[in-house]
Amino acid sequence: MAINGDSTSQEVVDEVKAYLGNSNVPLIATDPPYGNIVMQDWDRVKVSDDEYADQMVQWTRLWSQILEQGGAFYVWGGLGLPNFRPFIKYLTRVEDNNFKMSNLVTWSKKRAYGVQNNYLFTREELAYFTKGNRRNRSNFTSHCLRTKEVMAVKTASNQPRASSSDGPTCGWTSTRYSRVNSIRPRSHPES
Numbered sequence: 520m521a522i523n524g525d526s527t528s529q530e531v532v533d534e535v536k537a538y539l540g541n542s543n544v545p546l547i548a549t550d551p552p553y554g555n556i557v558m559q560d561w562d563r564v565k566v567s568d569d570e571y572a573d574q575m576v577q578w579t580r581l582w583s584q585i586l587e588q589g590g591a592f593y594v595w596g597g598l599g600l601p602n603f604r605p606f607i608k609y610l611t612r613v614e615d616n617n618f619k620m621s622n623l624v625t626w627s628k629k630r631a632y633g634v635q636n637n638y639l640f641t642r643e644e645l646a647y648f649t650k651g652n653r654r655n656r657s658n659f660t661s662h663c664l665r666t667k668e669v670m671a672v673k674t675a676s677n678q679p680r681a682s683s684s685d686g687p688t689c690g691w692t693s694t695r696y697s698r699v700n701s702i703r704p705r706s707h708p709e710s
Contacts, residue, residue, distance in 0.1 A: 522535065526549075526551075526578055527574065527578045527581070529581065532581050532582065532585065535585060536585060539585060543585050543587035544585055544587065544590065545586075545587055545589075545591070546590060546591045546592075546593070547583075547585075547586055547590070547591075547593070548593040549582075549592075549593065549594050549595065550594075550595040551575060551594065551595070551596070553596060553597040553599065553606065554568070554599065554603060554605050554606075555600060556599070556600065568599065568602075568603045568604055568605040568608060569605075569608060572605040572606075572608035572609040572612060573612070575605065575606075575609040575613070576609060576612050576613045579592065579609075579613050579618075579648075583618055583650055586650045587650070588652075589649065589651050589652070590649065590650050590651075591647060591648070591649055592618075592647075592648040592649070592650065593645055593648075594609075594645070594646045594648070595643065595644070595645055596609070596610075596643075596645075596646060597643060597644065598642075598644070610646060613648070614648075617650060618648055618650055619648060619649055620647070620648050621647045621648060621649045623645070623646055623647070624644070624647060625644055626643045626644075626645065627641060627642055628641050628642065628643060629641070
């Protein structure tokens with residue numbers, strides 16, 4: 520379901536609740552404005568980063584009402600700009616006893632922006648939260664990504680050789696070597 524409306528409005532959440540009836544959703548994926556990163560109207564934030572972080576916490580609480588226990592809540596975000604880092608502040612404020620960050624995934628992108636006197640900014644963050652006990656997730660068996668890594672190692676006879684690792688990571692790249700594991704649905708616990 521895609522929602523075209525004010526995502527900070529209780530009225531919109533109530534409309535979605537009415538649509539769902541007695542059901543909840545297993546996953547909510549969000550991509551809020553990062554705040555003054557892209558110079559377009561939709562990304563302009565006219566409040567302090569503290570106020571914007573608090574607004575993000577409020578809409579997270581609002582929408583987590585319709586998230587089932589064990590459900591996943593994804594929030595894309597960026598590190599921000601000097602003196603304006605609402606996503607980092609949001610991450611430090613949003614957790615409570617029933618809503619925990621399970622992981623912070625980094626997307627290493629090929630395209631970037633930056634300045635001549637600094638590194639290029641080639642990343643984006645995805646905060647992965649779960650509602651309730653994350654050990655009892657009812658929706659997905661794995662949120663890990665696999666990235667091909669090639670390392671230089673030495674053999675027992677001290678000869679160099681290449682070795683590759685294809686293990687789970689908390690990041691992925693935009694290279695041809697990366698792939699996302701398949702997400703396999705798990706059965707819901709019997710009521």
